[in-house]
Amino acid sequence: MAPTVLRISRQLLLQTPRFTRPALPVSRVIVPTVRAYSADAHEESFEEFTARYEKEFDAVNDVFELQRNLNNAFAYDLVPAPSVIVAALRAARRVNDFPTAVRVFEGIKAKVENPGQYQQYLDELKPLREELGITLKEDLYPELP
Numbered sequence: 001m002a003p004t005v006l007r008i009s010r011q012l013l014l015q016t017p018r019f020t021r022p023a024l025p026v027s028r029v030i031v032p033t034v035r036a037y038s039a040d041a042h043e044e045s046f047e048e049f050t051a052r053y054e055k056e057f058d059a060v061n062d063v064f065e066l067q068r069n070l071n072n073a074f075a076y077d078l079v080p081a082p083s084v085i086v087a088a089l090r091a092a093r094r095v096n097d098f099p100t101a102v103r104v105f106e107g108i109k110a111k112v113e114n115p116g117q118y119q120q121y122l123d124e125l126k127p128l129r130e131e132l133g134i135t136l137k138e139d140l141y142p143e144l145p
Contacts, residue, residue: 050081057087063097070104079111082124089125093132101134 044052053073060066070088073080080088085104092101105122112118122129122136129135137144 046078046081049076049078050084053080053084054087057084057091060091060095063095063100066091066095066097066100070100070107074107074111079108079117082121085121085125086128089128089132089134098134101132102137102140105134105136 053069056069057066060069066088069091073084073088085108088104089101092098092104108121109118112121
């Protein structure tokens with residue numbers, strides 16, 4: 001009985017006319033597009049950048065906000081000021097995220113132009129690292145490059 005039902009349904013499908021949209025004349029109107037780039041946008045200075053990210057890291061309440069702010073801060077074509085790094089490390093401690101605190105130093109190492117600059121950051125942030133108990137990747141895994 002089932003094959004006849006399927007056969008009848010198939011025949012009905014094949015017999016029903018297919019509807020097509022009637023061809024309508026399409027008039028092509030060319031509209032000039034004007035792109036408004038941010039020519040009038042305010043370019044943020046390094047001091048404004050630093051103040052903004054210090055404020056954002058001070059307001060961090062969870063790991064997601066911390067990591068999002070770090071991604072945004074390191075996405076710029078500059079190395080964040082030590083005061084921004086201090087705020088980020090204190091935020092990492094506040095949300096109890098040790099791995100992110102270690103990764104902050106990896107981000108600094110990737111952003112600086114030479115090892116001397118990285119060493120200056122380490123020297124300046126050493127008291128804070130000792131206070132918060134943050135070890136570097138180089139100290140955790142000395143065999144890795």
